[in-house]
Amino acid sequence: MSLPQVVEQLRKIAGRDAVLDRPEDLMLYEYDAGIRKSTPGAVVFPQTTEQVSQIMKLASAMHMPVVARGAGTGLSGGAISQPGGIVIAFSRMNKILEVDVENQRAVVQPGVVNLQLSEHVSHLGLYFAPDPSSQKACTIGGNVAENSGGPHTLMYGVTVNHVTGLEVVLPSGEIVHFGGKAAESCGYDMTGLFVGSEGTIGIATAITVKLLRKPEKVATLLAIFESVDDAGRTVSAITAAGITPAALEMLDGWTLRTIEAYCHAGYPLDAGAVLLIELDGLREAVEEQAEAVSAVCVQQKAREVRRAKTEEERALLWKGRKTAFGALGRVSPSYYTQDGVVPRSKIAATLQFIGEVSKKYDLIIGNIFHAGDGNLHPLILFDIRFPDQLERALTASEDILQYCIGVGGSITGEHGVGMEKRNLMPVLFTEQDLDVMISLRNAFNGEDVLNPEKLFPTPRMCREVSGPARHPVLAQEGM
Amino acid sequence: VSTTTTATHLGRELRAICGAEYVVEGPPETILGEAPAIAVRPGSADEVAAILHFANEDRLSVVPAGGLTQQHTGSRPPQVDVLLYTSRLTEVEHYDAGDLTIGVGAGWTIGRLSSKVAADNLFFAGDPASPDRATIGGMLATGLYGPHRHGYGGLRDYCIGVRLVTGDGRKAKGGGRVVKNVAGYDMMKLLIGSWGTLGVITSASFKLFPAPRQTQTFVSCFPTAAEALQFRSRILRSPLDPICLELLSPRASAVLTPSSPAAALWSICLRAAGSDAVLARYRAELGSAVTHEIRAENEHGFWDRVADFVPMVQEQYPRSALISMTLPLADLHPVLDEFATVADSNGLTSAAVGRVGVGHLLVGMWTADGANSTSANFVRAVSGLRSTLPRDAGMTVLHCPDEVRAEISAWAAIPTDVKSMRAVKQALDPNNVLNRERFVL
Numbered sequence A: 001m002s003l004p005q006v007v008e009q010l011r012k013i014a015g016r017d018a019v020l021d022r023p024e025d026l027m028l029y030e031y032d033a034g035i036r037k038s039t040p041g042a043v044v045f046p047q048t049t050e051q052v053s054q055i056m057k058l059a060s061a062m063h064m065p066v067v068a069r070g071a072g073t074g075l076s077g078g079a080i081s082q083p084g085g086i087v088i089a090f091s092r093m094n095k096i097l098e099v100d101v102e103n104q105r106a107v108v109q110p111g112v113v114n115l116q117l118s119e120h121v122s123h124l125g126l127y128f129a130p131d132p133s134s135q136k137a138c139t140i141g142g143n144v145a146e147n148s149g150g151p152h153t154l155m156y157g158v159t160v161n162h163v164t165g166l167e168v169v170l171p172s173g174e175i176v177h178f179g180g181k182a183a184e185s186c187g188y189d190m191t192g193l194f195v196g197s198e199g200t201i202g203i204a205t206a207i208t209v210k211l212l213r214k215p216e217k218v219a220t221l222l223a224i225f226e227s228v229d230d231a232g233r234t235v236s237a238i239t240a241a242g243i244t245p246a247a248l249e250m251l252d253g254w255t256l257r258t259i260e261a262y263c264h265a266g267y268p269l270d271a272g273a274v275l276l277i278e279l280d281g282l283r284e285a286v287e288e289q290a291e292a293v294s295a296v297c298v299q300q301k302a303r304e305v306r307r308a309k310t311e312e313e314r315a316l317l318w319k320g321r322k323t324a325f326g327a328l329g330r331v332s333p334s335y336y337t338q339d340g341v342v343p344r345s346k347i348a349a350t351l352q353f354i355g356e357v358s359k360k361y362d363l364i365i366g367n368i369f370h371a372g373d374g375n376l377h378p379l380i381l382f383d384i385r386f387p388d389q390l391e392r393a394l395t396a397s398e399d400i401l402q403y404c405i406g407v408g409g410s411i412t413g414e415h416g417v418g419m420e421k422r423n424l425m426p427v428l429f430t431e432q433d434l435d436v437m438i439s440l441r442n443a444f445n446g447e448d449v450l451n452p453e454k455l456f457p458t459p460r461m462c463r464e465v466s467g468p469a470r471h472p473v474l475a476q477e478g479m
Numbered sequence B: 001v002s003t004t005t006t007a008t009h010l011g012r013e014l015r016a017i018c019g020a021e022y023v024v025e026g027p028p029e030t031i032l033g034e035a036p037a038i039a040v041r042p043g044s045a046d047e048v049a050a051i052l053h054f055a056n057e058d059r060l061s062v063v064p065a066g067g068l069t070q071q072h073t074g075s076r077p078p079q080v081d082v083l084l085y086t087s088r089l090t091e092v093e094h095y096d097a098g099d100l101t102i103g104v105g106a107g108w109t110i111g112r113l114s115s116k117v118a119a120d121n122l123f124f125a126g127d128p129a130s131p132d133r134a135t136i137g138g139m140l141a142t143g144l145y146g147p148h149r150h151g152y153g154g155l156r157d158y159c160i161g162v163r164l165v166t167g168d169g170r171k172a173k174g175g176g177r178v179v180k181n182v183a184g185y186d187m188m189k190l191l192i193g194s195w196g197t198l199g200v201i202t203s204a205s206f207k208l209f210p211a212p213r214q215t216q217t218f219v220s221c222f223p224t225a226a227e228a229l230q231f232r233s234r235i236l237r238s239p240l241d242p243i244c245l246e247l248l249s250p251r252a253s254a255v256l257t258p259s260s261p262a263a264a265l266w267s268i269c270l271r272a273a274g275s276d277a278v279l280a281r282y283r284a285e286l287g288s289a290v291t292h293e294i295r296a297e298n299e300h301g302f303w304d305r306v307a308d309f310v311p312m313v314q315e316q317y318p319r320s321a322l323i324s325m326t327l328p329l330a331d332l333h334p335v336l337d338e339f340a341t342v343a344d345s346n347g348l349t350s351a352a353v354g355r356v357g358v359g360h361l362l363v364g365m366w367t368a369d370g371a372n373s374t375s376a377n378f379v380r381a382v383s384g385l386r387s388t389l390p391r392d393a394g395m396t397v398l399h400c401p402d403e404v405r406a407e408i409s410a411w412a413a414i415p416t417d418v419k420s421m422r423a424v425k426q427a428l429d430p431n432n433v434l435n436r437e438r439f440v441l
Helices: A003-014 A023-029 A049-062 A114-124 A141-144 A189-195 A226-239 A253-263 A283-299 A309-324 A324-329 A344-363 A386-406 A422-430 A431-445 A459-466 A473-478 B003-018 B045-057 B110-120 B136-142 B187-191 B225-237 B248-258 B276-289 B296-307 B310-314 B329-345 B377-388 B416-429
Strands: A042-044 A066-069 A086-089 A096-100 A105-108 A161-170 A175-179 A203-210 A217-225 A248-252 A272-283 A302-307 A334-337 A364-367 A378-382 B022-024 B038-040 B060-064 B082-085 B092-096 B101-105 B158-164 B171-175 B197-208 B215-222 B243-249 B267-274 B290-294 B322-328 B346-354 B362-368 B393-399
Touching: A003 A049, A003 B276, A023 A431, A049 A066, A049 A086, A049 A161, A049 A175, A049 A203, A066 A141, A066 B136, A066 B377, A086 A161, A086 A203, A086 A386, A096 A114, A141 A203, A161 A189, A161 B329, A175 A189, A175 B416, A189 B416, A203 B267, A217 A226, A217 A283, A217 A309, A226 A248, A226 A272, A226 A283, A226 A344, A248 A309, A253 A272, A253 A309, A253 A324, A253 A364, A253 B346, A272 A309, A283 A302, A283 B276, A302 A309, A309 A324, A309 B329, A324 A334, A324 A378, A334 A386, A344 A364, A344 A386, A364 A386, A364 B393, A378 A386, A386 A422, A422 A431, A431 B171, A431 B187, A431 B416, B003 B038, B003 B060, B045 B060, B045 B082, B045 B171, B045 B197, B060 B136, B060 B197, B092 B197, B101 B110, B136 B187, B136 B197, B158 B187, B171 B187, B171 B197, B187 B197, B215 B276, B215 B296, B225 B243, B225 B267, B225 B329, B243 B296, B248 B310, B267 B276, B267 B296, B276 B290, B276 B310, B296 B310, B310 B322, B310 B346, B310 B362, B310 B393, B322 B377, B329 B346, B329 B362, B329 B377, B346 B377, B377 B393
Parallel strands: A042 A086, A066 A086, B038 B082, B060 B082
Antiparallel strands: A096 A105, A105 A203, A161 A175, A161 A203, A217 A272, A217 A302, A248 A272, A248 A364, A334 A378, A364 A378, B022 B038, B092 B101, B101 B197, B158 B171, B158 B197, B215 B267, B215 B290, B243 B267, B243 B346, B322 B362, B322 B393, B346 B362
């Protein structure tokens, strides 16, 4: 069957207005928020689970690669198609199917936007906890695929900690159910395996999530430091003092000045680094913790600790954090965001290492990240029009991730492995570790129709890591 | 080939892998009445891999074991070739008190791990029954937990890494030692509650929590389960954030605390952590509903007994059935009612404890005083309860009289697609070496 014939079949399944195949339309679906591109052969917008099942059956029969796509806000290439493949876009499956207050659950379609769910249940005093910085746009289906996190992951966990049940379309087209509304189920935790499997096992078409009660009290503090070192040490000191904030974010001086110029959040322009610390819960407990955290910050040489007095002040502090990426777009044509994780006690040392990498490759690297759980987001600035800069940015990023692994960390805390980090998987996992995971993938997706060439390295890559190698992106793009 | 020859051949192989002192042919312990041919205590993940590689080639049946606290669960296996103990897997992979993480071998007991981290003012949230015998590996494999589930989340929330050997002898891992990590498939989730059917867990890493500086338990008593659960709902809607929120049926209170003054009533037991000001707030919010407070040593003893509900019932009433159920919150009340009815109509006394803020119930039943209940009564009660379970509920018979076991399935009401579960089993244990015919698959 030729591509136009497949497109015709897709139109029969999903509707005449539910398939894109003109080059100018497909261009919009060739990238995500990272730096890779690949043009799909068709984009289809199913409206029902049954249609997703029929599309999967068609694609499996044709051996055409398929990738599910939410809002395309991912940073690891998870939602990018193979050249000529089918993108199943979920923007028309965006309904909140059920809000079950008594059981503290909601059932949603994958295209529901993360923040919309929280807004929808806000009047009930409830919210959905995972809060990626892209939450105004990203979808819950995408959150499930990548096991997304956000600033409040520190206290509340990543997406998997908030999903109890799934309706899934397998590569065979079969529609199955995993788990349900109960917090745990008998049998294997297929829901837990599925969340974060990056679209390689199946496609979620309905998601049962936990809704949490909004905390009674929230305190948001901004602790200002002369140096990144002092701020980094404060993070471990807060943890060691037995306090688990709801969120604990760090912005280095360069980043906060860039943000301040863009959105006037009230960040100090002359600081070396700031910590944005949020505490939530019972009023009495929050007040005590806010005092204790302030004391630790001062002890660790904070110049000043400010506390948001109003909801507006709090929102402004967070606005700065959440729009950071937009702010960077104003100062650099391209940037590359990494997602390494280190043990919390290694943050200060890792930031020093990132400083050295920045000098070594002559690239500006900003740091804005989830310090409380050791999840770093170095932002490497470069200009994609100069291939040598891209190459340096990619090599710098790989150096940083290798360092993270070296101190006992990981290559991704919330963005997923996708296309971009699969060459590093053999550094984190042995060949046999990966072999076991791949045997699980093959149990469902043996033909590798669903999101091929993601998450796991090809055998070629396994060999490449040991010696000096060109980054796979450069190789792919012929650079 | 006679059984003796086979056993000897097997013994030779295992002795070559682990050393003669760690292999016992014809051990005294039995698994649900089935005598294992051989017991072995490997000293490393490599030795576990060698044993399972061999077992896979020869299609042997292997039962992984920790402290033998839950081996009474499941169907009787037709044959046990190897009883594989994890008791020698006791290395500390990493302990970073400042990072609030620890990684230990699967053979560590819960009690030992809790004491180790308590010395640094940290708290390990896993609290299954019999902590001095139950092991880390067994806790993960069974997925069982106690009252701290309410405030600290489940095993799937704070287990951050795992190492295992698959049924076909491949060493593998998932996660790592950092608290946030989404690289690769989440093997932890798959192993938790898999009852040793996918792999032998050799070590695991956990998030730890700061130990609470002080705690207090508030007990409120009600004449009916309905009123107790209404009070539970009021707490869930309030800003209170307790670390335990437990329901005790009148009979359960009697089992746990024979001298309890509230033995005729249903109680909601709430454990709060925090400063004097925080505890005062709890007192104010809970108001006159509180019948009494439990403090200090008494409080620890009380919660240890709640966690030990299952073994306490087993000890006091050896001829009993004990069932674990996971339910959506709204279904707790109808299921408790149904349970009381089916037990009663079969001449059985019933008791229940539950993490009623998250939807977990442990129910027990045994022959009522003066009644003469038969195996058939137990079978009818278990099946009766099972047939009325609502959608999304799960049920595991943890323990029952031997002759009842053959008549019932230990696992019931599984909302997850069984064919997908089989595909996972096939991928990790293709020759069905691990816990053969004991689990749902």
